[in-house]
Amino acid sequence: MNINDFLKSLKPRKIKLGHERTINLMRECGNPQKxxxxxxxxxxxxxxSVCAILERIYRTAGYKTGLFTSPHLNRVNERIRINGNAIDNLEIYNFLSNYGRSVIKSDASFFETITAIAFWLFKKQEVDIAIMETGLGGRLDSVTVCEPIATGITKIAMDHVEILGDSIEKIAYEKAGIMKKQIPCFTIKQNQKVLAVLKNHAIENKCSLKVVDPKENKKTSLHGKHQNQNLGLAMSIIESLNQYIVSDKHISSAMRSLKWYGRYQVLSNSPKIIFDVGHNSNGISAFLNTFSSEKIAGKKYLLIALQSRKNISDTSIQLLNLFDKVLCTEIRVKNYMPAFELRNSLLNHKKTEIVSCITNKYLEGFIQKLEPEDALCIVGTHYFGELISNVFKISFDNL
Incomplete structure (x- = not known):
């Protein structure tokens, strides 16, 4: 069995929340998170995006960085990076050679195993700082076994309600679970109900909670006003950690060279082709607000696919008003939303059309028919990544 087959075999039928398996696996690996x-x-x-900003700034300042994010776009290796570069298969193989039996013994899930590999490799590589993106929620997420020097909480909205809870307060409670005693936590301006939950959790954990202002940087490659919130959060965290020397010059240089794939990523300028993994109502709304400022003389096309249980009904009118044609498709992986269901959520509008199971050949052919002044936006699930990589002959390995 090769690496990918082994990792895929770990994927549970249901998401496994809780720290017991992760703690057991960490113990077998020598507790690299400590x-x-x-x-x-x-x-x-x-x-x-916040993680990518932090990693790029610290790397530019001369520090050796570890970056853990999820999900990946094309290769699982993208989830774990050293100095911005995705790890190679040998590192995964080395971990599994040493601790594969421990993975099986602890009944660890795919995500718990990848998290363990990240901690183990970051410790082995002696990174100066590890930037860790939480997978789902926070309170019961396996990343939360880390011992952070700072935590940050981005925009909280309704998503994964079947797991995290059916109210914004319940979801905020899960996210607040990353707070640690006497470790500073930073967040952006939130819904008042969300902020109340975060403040109460900070008091219970005896940790400071700072609500930060947006920060604009016109030289960054990150598009959209929503990225100002993310930049403000990242900068506040950096300013609080005096053990790292980061200058304004480092920040300016980092923001100019920053790459973060799948976030309003411009793949072509003529015709305009944009790839964005906004995959829930809030993410798609941010994308639409950014795209609405584009000057497109020709026709505007949207190719969209989502995972099941994603509710984007509150963005449907804005979406339909903005595009001339909306192609509803599906990436047939676990828990995908059928194209007909996606079209139903867009009111079966006359602008919508079903493209069942998108292929490289279909996308290549569609692009060839575009006029130079047209625009095509490929939006939604991260699982578009493999298609994008194949059609545009690009890699997501190096930041």
Whole structure:
């Protein structure tokens, strides 16, 4: 069995929440999370962008960085990076050679195993700082076994309600679970109900909670006003950690060279082709607000696919008003939303059309028919990543 087959075999039928399996696996690996200078980020939208900003700035300042994010776009290796570069298969093989039996013994899930590999490798590589993106929620997420030097919470909105709870307060409670005693926590301006939950949790954990302002940087490659919130959060965390020397010059240089794939990623300028993994109502709304400022002389097309249980009904009118044609498709992986169901959520509008099971050939052919002044936006599930990589001949390995 090769690496990918083994990792896929660990994927549970249901998401496994709780720390018991992760703690057991960490113990078998020598507890690499202990003594590791980590920053943990949680939230509904923007946590990956905050992690990417932090990693790029610290790397530019001369520090050796570890970055753990999820999900990946094309290769599982993208989830774990050293100095911005995805790890190679040999590192995964080495971990599994040493601790594969422990993975099986602890009944660890795919995500718990990948998290353990990240901690183990970051400790082995002696990174100066590890930037850790929470997988789902926070309180019971396996990343939360880390011992952070700071935590950050991005925009909290309704998502994964079947797991995290059916109210914004319940979801906020789960996200707040990353707070640690006497470890500073930072967040953006939130819904008042969300902020009340976060403040109460901070008091219970005897940790400071700072609500930060947005920060604008016109030279960054990150598009959209929502990224100002993410930048403000990242900068506040950096300013609080005096053990790291980061200058304004480092920040300016990092923001100019920052890459974060799948976040309003411009794949072509003529015709305009954009790839964005906004995959819930809040993420798609942020994408639409950014795209609405584009000057497109030709026709505007949207290719969209989502995972099941994603409710984007509150963005449907804005979406339909913005595009001339909406192609509803599906990436047939676990828990995908059928194209007909997606079209139903868009009111079966005359602008919508079903494209069952998108292929490389279909996308290549569609792009060839575009006029130079047209625009195509590929939006939704991260599982578009493999298609994008194949059609545009690009890799997501190096930041």
């Amino acid at each position: 003594g590791l200078n980590a920053i943990q980020i949680a939230g509904t939208n923007g946590k990956g």
